[in-house]
Amino acid sequence: MPGRALVVGMGVSGRSVCELLLRNGVEVVATDLRPLDRFGGTLDELRAKGCRLRLGEHHPDDFLNVDQIIVSPGVPSLLEPLREARLRGIEIVGEFEWAWRQVDAPVIAVTGTNGKTTTTALIGEMIKASGTRVFVGGNIGTPLSRWLLDGDRVDCMVLEVSSFQLDTAFLFRPEVGVLLNVTEDHLDRYRDFEEYTESKLSMFGRQESTDVAVINLDDPVCGSRPFNGKGRLLTSSRNDPRTHAHVEDGRIVVNVPWKPEFRLDLADLRLKGVHNEENVLAAILACLAMDVVPEAVARAAGTFGGLPHRVEWVRAAGGVDYYDDSKGTNVGAVVKAIENFDRPVLLLLGGRDKLGSYAPIAERMRTRGKGVFVFGESAPRIHAELRDKVPIRLFPDLEGAFSAAVERAQAGDIVLLSPACSSFDQYESYAQRGDHFKKLVAALPG
Numbered sequence: 001m002p003g004r005a006l007v008v009g010m011g012v013s014g015r016s017v018c019e020l021l022l023r024n025g026v027e028v029v030a031t032d033l034r035p036l037d038r039f040g041g042t043l044d045e046l047r048a049k050g051c052r053l054r055l056g057e058h059h060p061d062d063f064l065n066v067d068q069i070i071v072s073p074g075v076p077s078l079l080e081p082l083r084e085a086r087l088r089g090i091e092i093v094g095e096f097e098w099a100w101r102q103v104d105a106p107v108i109a110v111t112g113t114n115g116k117t118t119t120t121a122l123i124g125e126m127i128k129a130s131g132t133r134v135f136v137g138g139n140i141g142t143p144l145s146r147w148l149l150d151g152d153r154v155d156c157m158v159l160e161v162s163s164f165q166l167d168t169a170f171l172f173r174p175e176v177g178v179l180l181n182v183t184e185d186h187l188d189r190y191r192d193f194e195e196y197t198e199s200k201l202s203m204f205g206r207q208e209s210t211d212v213a214v215i216n217l218d219d220p221v222c223g224s225r226p227f228n229g230k231g232r233l234l235t236s237s238r239n240d241p242r243t244h245a246h247v248e249d250g251r252i253v254v255n256v257p258w259k260p261e262f263r264l265d266l267a268d269l270r271l272k273g274v275h276n277e278e279n280v281l282a283a284i285l286a287c288l289a290m291d292v293v294p295e296a297v298a299r300a301a302g303t304f305g306g307l308p309h310r311v312e313w314v315r316a317a318g319g320v321d322y323y324d325d326s327k328g329t330n331v332g333a334v335v336k337a338i339e340n341f342d343r344p345v346l347l348l349l350g351g352r353d354k355l356g357s358y359a360p361i362a363e364r365m366r367t368r369g370k371g372v373f374v375f376g377e378s379a380p381r382i383h384a385e386l387r388d389k390v391p392i393r394l395f396p397d398l399e400g401a402f403s404a405a406v407e408r409a410q411a412g413d414i415v416l417l418s419p420a421c422s423s424f425d426q427y428e429s430y431a432q433r434g435d436h437f438k439k440l441v442a443a444l445p446g
Contacts, residue, residue, distance in 0.1 A: 002026055006062055008082075009072025010039065010055075013095045013143035015046060017070050020148060022049050029054060029062050064088055070098045073139070073164040076189065094168025096161065099144035101171065105135075105154050108286050109172075111161045111200055112180030112216075114333040116140075118271070118307055119180060119279040120160040125304050126287045130296035132156055139165060156290065163199040164189070173206040176286050177231070180279065181219035183332025184356035193356075197221060204229035212289040214282050217243055234289060236281035238274070245281040252281065256288045264298055270305040275336040309434035311337050311418075317444040319411025324441075325418035326434030335360050337418040344370040345414045346405040348398065351421030351433070353378035358420065362389035371408055373401035377425040397426060398433065402440050 002025045007017050010032040021028045028051045035056040036043065047053055054062055063069060063081040069092045071082070082092055100107070110120045117140050124136035135147050138159030142151070159174075163186060166172070182197050190196040204213050204227070211231035217223040218237050227233050234256060236245040245254040247266065254262040262284065271280060280301060287297050306312065309326040316322070325337045329351070338345055338361070345368050349361070365372060372392040374382045383394045395401040398417075405415050417437045419430075427433040 003067040004065070005029070006031065006066040006069045007072075008032075008058075008069060008079075009075045009095075010034070010043065011072055011074065013145050014070075014072040015042065016143055016145035016149055017072075017095050017098065018046050018051050019049075020145060021070075022046070022051060028052065029066065031055070031058055031062055033057060060084065064090070066090065068093065070095055071168055073162060073168075077167050092168065093170070094165055095143065095145055096138065096165035097169035097172050099148055100169070102148055103144070103157065105157050106175040106290070107157045107159055108176040108178065108290060109138075109159050109161045109174035109203060110178040110180070110282075110286075111163070111166065111203070112178075112219075113183045113185045113200075113330055114328075114336060115180045115275060115279045116160045116162075117327070118276065118310055119178065119283050120158055121307060122271075122279065122283045122300065122304050123178075123286055124158045126283060126292055126297045126300040127156055127158065127290070129300040130292050132292070134158060161203070163196060166199050166202050169203070171206065172203055173208070173211065174203060175210075176212045176214065176289050177203050177207060178214040178282050178286050179204070179222055180216050180282055181332065182221040183219075183330060183335075185330035185332070185354060187355040188353075197225075201225070204231065207231035212286075214285045214289070216278050216282055218278055232289075234285045236278070236285055238277055238281070245285050247277060247281075252277075252284065254281075254284050254288065256285065259288050260294075262288060262294050262297070264301060268298075268302045270303065271301075273311060273336075273340040275311075275340070276306070309431060311340055311416075312434075314438050314441045317441070317446045318409075320406075320409045320413050320415055322437075322441045322444075323414060323416045323418075324434045324437050325416060326423070326430045326437060328418035328420065329422050329430060330354060331356060331358055331360050331420050334418040334420045335364050337416060338364045338368055341368060341414050341416075343412055343414050344368070345416050346370050346409050347372045348375065348401050348405060348415070348417040348437075349382060349420055350374045350376035350379045350398075350401070351419045351423050351427075352376065352425040353381060353421055358382050358385050359389070361420065362386050365390045370413060371405070373405045375401040376419075376421065378421050382420075398436060399440060402437065406444065 004027040031054040127134040133154040213231040235243040237243040252264040423433040
């Protein structure tokens with residue numbers, strides 16, 4: 001491994017890569033567009049260990065005088081200095097793949113536009129319930145490179161994988177790959193929806209005949225695409241009994257060809273909602289394919305209650321129920337969230353625009369909605385697109401939109417924060433935005 005490497009992007013994963021490289025005697029240059037004062041001293045230890053920092057701008061020469069470039073997930077792959085490095089034949093690899101190449105445990109990888117985090121966490125709980133040592137991370141929680149630095153040895157890994165990570169993963173091959181859905185997202189980073197879709201599908205093309213692919217056929221894109229991978233295909237659908245996992249008379253029925261039949265009552269699940277039924281079906285297939293004992297699968301499915309900011313009930317006030325779905329950062333996620341309710345929905349929508357059409361939200365709100373309250377940077381574009389389709393009002397921030405929704409809501413209604421946009425116009429993260437919503441709800445009387 002010794003040589004010279006450039007690490008692009010100094011988030012948690014980038015800093016972990018630098019530490020690992022330095023530990024192995026590699027000469028390391030680290031670059032980030034953010035200036036040093038934005039890091040609050042987090043880079044001091046790296047500099048003390050010999051890492052050369054190039055902050056505030058990218059210097060083209062740094063990209064051309066190294067043996068390898070490791071890129072963090074948030075760095076655009078079309079960055080001009082990276083293009084020049086490719087032309088010189090310098091290897092460019094993403095942090096995720098770079099770390100995966102050093103892993104010797106079998107991997108379950110979960111991708112998709114929506115539901116990745118919930119499904120990844122649920123699979124992890126199912127494996128833990130069987131007594132198996134497991135690491136759960138990747139795009140959530142602990143980056144894989146951080147685990148390599150200081151994690152305990154495990155028997156299995158469950159990794160959430162984003163499209164950005166897959167874009168720079170050219171060898172990555174999971175023993176079990178899970179694709180939940182593909183809806184419009186990140187069109188500010190991709191040429192078009194087709195390129196984004198191909199990114200999500202890419203890991204299946206590298207699987208071998210001993211590997212397993214789990215695909216949700218209820219998703220229109222997943223259901224319409226022919227499967228061209230070499231792995232054994234396992235499919236799920238809430239309504240199609242021809243798939244390997246479906247719902248029948250209030251029960252989950254799973255038939256993996258090389259396993260005994262598995263059944264579980266929906267009433268025994270803590271996770272509720274159509275979208276979560278799809279997540280549970282995929283999680284069960286993935287675990288059975290990885291030889292997790294059925295008893296552990298059933299036990300974890302009955303106790304796992306989901307994660308914050310994902311159609312999370314906050315409280316009731318004045319007969320109105322308030323739900324935080326701040327993690328719903330694309331249109332597909334919002335549509336799924338609305339489908340959970342058979343009562344009138346007042347929708348809080350907005351943030352930083354990720355492009356794409358908001359029309360599918362209007363289609364759902366026509367039958368289940370009572371009004372849309374848009375806020376943030378994207379509010380003018382959303383308002384212009386939807387104003388002739390649904391009742392809609394425009395506000396500069398979440399607090400204003402929330403107050404108007406509360407004033408409009410009546411007993412029996414749902415007030416739902418499901419923004420369809422990133423949070424980075426006014427918040428540091430979707431979690432901070434969701435926590436702000438929760439504080440507003442907590443302050444309501446009653």
